[in-house]
Amino acid sequence: MPAVMRILGWKAQGLRCPDHEISCADSDGQPFPVSLIQMPNGTGKTTTLALLRAALSGAAAAPGWDRHTIAEFRKRNSDAPDGSFEVRLLLNDRRATIVMEFDFENGRVAYKTTHGPGRRDGFHPPSDFRRFMNENFVNFYVFDGELAQHLLDREYTDAQVVVENLFQMNAFDAMARKVGEYWDSKTQNVSATEERGLARRQNRLTTLRSHLAKCKREQQQVQEKRADISAQLQKKEDAYQQEIKKEDARFQALNDAETKVERLKGKVREEALDVLDRMRDPHALSSSFATSMLALKDGLDRVKLPESAAREFFEDLASETECVCGRPIDAEIAATIRTRAARYLGTEDVALLNSMKTSIKDAIGDEPDEGEKDLNTRIAGLGSAVEEEHEARNDRDSLRLEAEQADPAVKSARDDIESLRSQIESVDDDLEKFESKDQTQNDERTYGIEILEKRIDDAERKLAEITHTLTEKARRDALTVIINSAHKKARAGITSELCDQANARISELMPDNNISIDRIEQNLILEGQEGGSVGETLSIAYAFLATLFHRSDHQLPFVVDSPAGPIDLAVRPKIGELIPNLTGQFIAFTISSERARFIAPLKRASNTDIQFITLFRKGSDELQRAAHEKGNVLETGDGLNVTGEDFFNAFQLEEEEAV
Amino acid sequence: MLPFRLRLDARQWFKDLRDQRVFKTDFDAFYFCFVAGVTVKRKEAVPLDETAELVAYFPDRYSSRGKLLVGLFLKSELEVLGVSMDERREVHSAIAHLVTPEAPNFLSDEGVREFNKYAHGGYEQLIEWFEDRPRSLETFLRSYKRRVDAALNGADSELAHS
Numbered sequence: 075m076p077a078v079m080r081i082l083g084w085k086a087q088g089l090r091c092p093d094h095e096i097s098c099a100d101s102d103g104q105p106f107p108v109s110l111i112q113m114p115n116g117t118g119k120t121t122t123l124a125l126l127r128a129a130l131s132g133a134a135a136a137p138g139w140d141r142h143t144i145a146e147f148r149k150r151n152s153d154a155p156d157g158s159f160e161v162r163l164l165l166n167d168r169r170a171t172i173v174m175e176f177d178f179e180n181g182r183v184a185y186k187t188t189h190g191p192g193r194r195d196g197f198h199p200p201s202d203f204r205r206f207m208n209e210n211f212v213n214f215y216v217f218d219g220e221l222a223q224h225l226l227d228r229e230y231t232d233a234q235v236v237v238e239n240l241f242q243m244n245a246f247d248a249m250a251r252k253v254g255e256y257w258d259s260k261t262q263n264v265s266a267t268e269e270r271g272l273a274r275r276q277n278r279l280t281t282l283r284s285h286l287a288k289c290k291r292e293q294q295q296v297q298e299k300r301a302d303i304s305a306q307l308q309k310k311e312d313a314y315q316q317e318i319k320k321e322d323a324r325f326q327a328l329n330d331a332e333t334k335v336e337r338l339k340g341k342v343r344e345e346a347l348d349v350l351d352r353m354r355d356p357h358a359l360s361s362s363f364a365t366s367m368l369a370l371k372d373g374l375d376r377v378k379l380p381e382s383a384a385r386e387f388f389e390d391l392a393s394e395t396e397c398v399c400g401r402p403i404d405a406e407i408a409a410t411i412r413t414r415a416a417r418y419l420g421t422e423d424v425a426l427l428n429s430m431k432t433s434i435k436d437a438i439g440d441e442p443d444e445g446e447k448d449l450n451t452r453i454a455g456l457g458s459a460v461e462e463e464h465e466a467r468n469d470r471d472s473l474r475l476e477a478e479q480a481d482p483a484v485k486s487a488r489d490d491i492e493s494l495r496s497q498i499e500s501v502d503d504d505l506e507k508f509e510s511k512d513q514t515q516n517d518e519r520t521y522g523i524e525i526l527e528k529r530i531d532d533a534e535r536k537l538a539e540i541t542h543t544l545t546e547k548a549r550r551d552a553l554t555v556i557i558n559s560a561h562k563k564a565r566a567g568i569t570s571e572l573c574d575q576a577n578a579r580i581s582e583l584m585p586d587n588n589i590s591i592d593r594i595e596q597n598l599i600l601e602g603q604e605g606g607s608v609g610e611t612l613s614i615a616y617a618f619l620a621t622l623f624h625r626s627d628h629q630l631p632f633v634v635d636s637p638a639g640p641i642d643l644a645v646r647p648k649i650g651e652l653i654p655n656l657t658g659q660f661i662a663f664t665i666s667s668e669r670a671r672f673i674a675p676l677k678r679a680s681n682t683d684i685q686f687i688t689l690f691r692k693g694s695d696e697l698q699r700a701a702h703e704k705g706n707v708l709e710t711g712d713g714l715n716v717t718g719e720d721f722f723n724a725f726q727l728e729e730e731e732a733v
Numbered sequence: 734m735l736p737f738r739l740r741l742d743a744r745q746w747f748k749d750l751r752d753q754r755v756f757k758t759d760f761d762a763f764y765f766c767f768v769a770g771v772t773v774k775r776k777e778a779v780p781l782d783e784t785a786e787l788v789a790y791f792p793d794r795y796s797s798r799g800k801l802l803v804g805l806f807l808k809s810e811l812e813v814l815g816v817s818m819d820e821r822r823e824v825h826s827a828i829a830h831l832v833t834p835e836a837p838n839f840l841s842d843e844g845v846r847e848f849n850k851y852a853h854g855g856y857e858q859l860i861e862w863f864e865d866r867p868r869s870l871e872t873f874l875r876s877y878k879r880r881v882d883a884a885l886n887g888a889d890s891e892l893a894h895s
Contacts, residue, residue: 346871347755353874354761354794356768356805362885363771363805370808373818426834433800453875460871509748511741513783524741528782 076627077202080105080164080659086125088157089147089176091118092691092713098661105164105631106685108654108676109661112722113689117713119663121147123218123635129161129172131212132197134183141181148178155179165189165203172197205239206630214619215657218635222615225598233594234565240626241568246561250554257550261541271540279533282517286526293508293523300501307494314487318477328477331470338463345456352452357438358445365442371434374427388414569594572621579617583648584610591618609641616649616656623657631659638672639665650675666725673723686722689715700724734836735845738784739763743856746866755870759785760792763852765877767802769862770855771809772884776847777854784853789845790837803839806848807831 082105083097098109113119125147128134134144149157157176162169170189177184185197199207206212213221214236225233238244261276319325357364392411397403403411438445478485510522520526538547570593577590589610592601598618623630637653638646650672653660677684688705692698692712701707705718716722739759744751747762756762770776791799807828816823831844840848862880867873 342871343755346869346874349874350755350761350870351794353878354764354798356798356801359768359878360772360881360885363768366808367801367804369818370804370811373824376818423829423832423834426832426839427828430800430804430839434804437798437801449878453878456871457875509745511745511783 075166075202076629077206078164078166078629078658079203079206079631081126081631081633081661082162082164082169084122084126084129084159084161086122086157086159088149088152088154089118089121089125089159090149091121091125092689093710094689094713094715095708095710096687096689096715098659098685100683100685105659107659107682108680109659109685109687110664110673110722111661111687111689112664112666112725115665117690119635119665120218123216123633123663125159125174126161126633127212127216128183129159129174130207130216131209132185132199132207133209133212134174135185135197136182139183144176144181144183145178147176165200168200170200172199205244206628211236211239214622215630216633217615217619222612225615225618226600226611233597234569237569237572237594237622238565240622240628241564242627243561243564243568246557246564250557253550253553253557257538257543257546260543260546261537263541272537275533275537275540278517279530279537282526282530282533285517285520286523286530289508289521289523289526293505296501296504296508300498300505303494303497303501307491307498310487310490310494314484314491317481317484317487318474320481324473324477328470328473331466331473334466335463335470338459338466342456342459342463345452345459349449349452349456352445352449355437355445357442358449361443361446364438364445367434368438368442371431374431388412572618572625575625576614576618576621579620579652580614583613583617583645583652589614609645612641613645613649616652620652620656629658631661632657633661633663635663636668637662637664638668643671646671647675651679654680669723684719685717686719687715687717688722688725689713734789734838735840735842736789737763737787737838737845737852738779738781738849739766739787740779740784740853740856742783743852743859744785746856746859749866749868750870750873753870757794758792759787760795763787764795764802766852766855766859767848768855768881769858769877770851770853771805772855772881773858774809774813775854775858776813776850777857778850779853784849799838803832806840806844806851809851810847 080098082099082103083095085095087093096109096111099105113122128139133139147157148154155178157178159174159176161172163171168189170187172188173186175184175186176182184195187194187196187198189200206215213224261272319328352358357367388411391397392403392408394403397407474484474488478488507521508523510520511525512520512522513525517526517529520529534547535544538544573591573593580587580590587610590601591614592599598614600614619632623632638649641649653662653676688701690697690713692709692714698714701714701716701721704724705716705721708715708717737760739762743762743766744759747756747759747765750756751759751762790796791802795802810831811818811824811827814823814827816827818824831841831847832839833841833844836845838845863876
């Protein structure tokens with residue numbers, strides 16, 4: 075059944091953004107198809123968006139957000155020990171509420187979920203919606219310019235998972251599981267005489283399967299941990315680079331040293347690849363091999379091998395009744411001749427040996443040590459390049475050391491980097507066991523995924539034997555192969571169609587930019603380039619997401635920060651026209667400068683009412699007066715929430731006058 | 734026709750070079766194992782389920798070198814079998830047993846099995862030669878060449894003059 079999710083509104087209290095409550099629904103409780111929320115810079119747009127993401131994904135629950143991250147949501151200059159964020163949803167026409175309670179004293183966020191029977195502690199979205207309410211997926215419908223950039227970066231998103239979930243391709247996995255379960259159920263029915271062996275084999279299979287599942291889970295956790303540490307390391311390395319280059323003179327010297335190291339690293343790699351290719355010639359690897367191959371060729375010449383087609387001669391002879399010497403050939407002799415004929419080379423063997431001899435002669439020539447001499451020269455060159463690179467590294471490290479000694483901040487960043495690197499090494503050690511090929515350990519002490527999978531294959535075969543279900547197992551295996559292949563084809567077909575349709579939209583939006591999506595993997599891969607300008611990236615993201623949401627049966631809200639901000643004025647009307655068709659509910663956070671050439675086309679393209687909200691901090695009496703005159707005002711301790719198009723459109727003027 | 738096979742532990746041993754994308758395919762790992770095996774005439778039979786199936790031909794950069802490798806293999810096999818190049822009939826018989834023009838790798842099933850044994854034994858040799866698995870191509874290649882040279886110094890004359 076298709077899932078339909080709508081946001082009815084949210085409420086923030088005691089947090090970094092002004093206290094506010096937003097309703098995205100009309101007086102009948104139906105969500106507006108388009109809600110535009112204007113918030114001047116510094117009013118907490120980013121905070122609100124982060125809160126929405128966390129509320130819709132459960133990301134803040136322990137161990138998600140640390141104490142430091144939670145503290146960043148505390149209202150400035152406030153001693154209040156707690157705060158809360160509540161989002162109200164309509165999930166397949168049924169109301170649901172998710173509340174995040176911030177405990178700043180203890181650095182914790184507690185979730186409460188209400189739907190169906192009542193309120194529960196923790197983050198518990200209805201099962202139909204879980205696949206859309208997680209950290210990866212939420213980024214695709216609560217969206218900003220940074221996330222548009224992330225769509226092009228495999229470190230941050232997994233577009234394939236999103237495509238799989240939106241197009242219900244996980245149905246293939248469910249099918250494969252069902253097929254597997256059918257065979258499992260068949261193995262339950264055997265006669266009592268075989269009961270003992272059966273129980274043992276069933277138990278082993280069950281234990282192996284659960285051990286493999288545990289290993290895979292652990293592996294994934296460790297891989298995620300590694301990705302986290304790597305991201306932290308990248309940040310630290312960037313910070314270190316900034317610190318270390320604070321002084322101009324040092325900046326120049328270090329830059330030069332780093333450039334040199336990078337250049338020499340490239341040289342070493344290039345020369346090593348060149349040596350590798352030369353070493354793929356066995357005669358260059360050692361003149362002994364060259365001599366040995368020549369000796370084979372000369373030896374074959376000396377014993378006149380290959381000679382004329384001997385095998386065929388004996389095979390023909392075996393069919394005769396009389397030998398060339400005049401003696402008769404009976405059935406027994408004919409059979410012996412045929413068997414022994416196999417010891418001789420046939421016409422095609424002869425051709426092969428001749429061609430091998432030619433290859434040896436052409437490759438080695440007359441001087442068997444020529445190839446090795448050439449390889450030795452290249453290896454010597456590689457050795458010098460490695461030396462040079464080491465020296466350049468030493469020079470760079472000395473400069474870094476000087477900088478570290480001169481500035482404690484640099485030293486501290488270096489220590490952090492070292493610590494993170496050693497954490498990565500230890501995580502890599504943890505990961506290694508899952509790739510182990512060691513077969514000597516028992517099942518419980520074996521962690522190599524491939525080995526465990528093989529043992530499961532073997533255990534299944536043994537279980538099939540004892541339960542006489544080998545045929546069913548073979549059918550299950552065949553069906554699983556078909557399902558997996560169908561899954562692969564479906565994925566390839568859908569992603570390729572998505573690419574084509576998204577590219578058509580991109581060329582409508584930006585006919586002159588010559589930019590397109592080549593394929594969808596974990597991220598979007600652009601044709602022939604790494605990325606575009608900020609505006610281009612955002613337009614690509616809109617085009618992709620518009621296609622994605624349009625093609626899927628599921629309907630999700632689309633929440634965007636600065637929908638038109640970085641986009642050229644020329645492209646804005648097209649984006650404005652595209653948005654009402656994107657999805658059934660569009661919520662945008664804007665600033666006043668984004669209205670130009672965006673709001674009017676959006677309004678024109680929209681068949682329904684648009685909700686206009688302006689949210690700002692208390693402070694300017696004049697602005698507050700204007701708000702009361704032109705819109706419906708909802709006041710909180712530190713903020714004003716004004717509903718109405720007139721105030722929304724006039725807001726910039728009022729704001730400027732107030733400044 | 735049978736495919737070449739690489740020991741799973743050997744594939745793991747060369748993991749870093751594959752991850753760094755300097756070894757384009759697993760056949761590079763197989764080649765270095767094979768040559769090490771031929772160098773010291775070390776052959777090892779390994780159960781099928783402890784090996785990964787590669788291809789049944791000489792791929793990529795090895796396609797033009799396939800016949801040379803078969804030549805090196807045949808010479809080594811004749812030595813291992815104790816067949817002198819002057820013994821015409823035995824040479825005839827041994828070669829006919831190991832090669833077939835129908836296979837894309839020019840080897841009969843028996844030939845592939847024996848060829849793979851050199852690669853399997855070669856891996857044993859590699860872990861004796863190297864204390865740790867290779868982490869960088871430039872270091873591995875230079876060390877490998879030194880090891881092969883050292884090993885062949887003792888076996889040079891046999892390889893060249895038999």
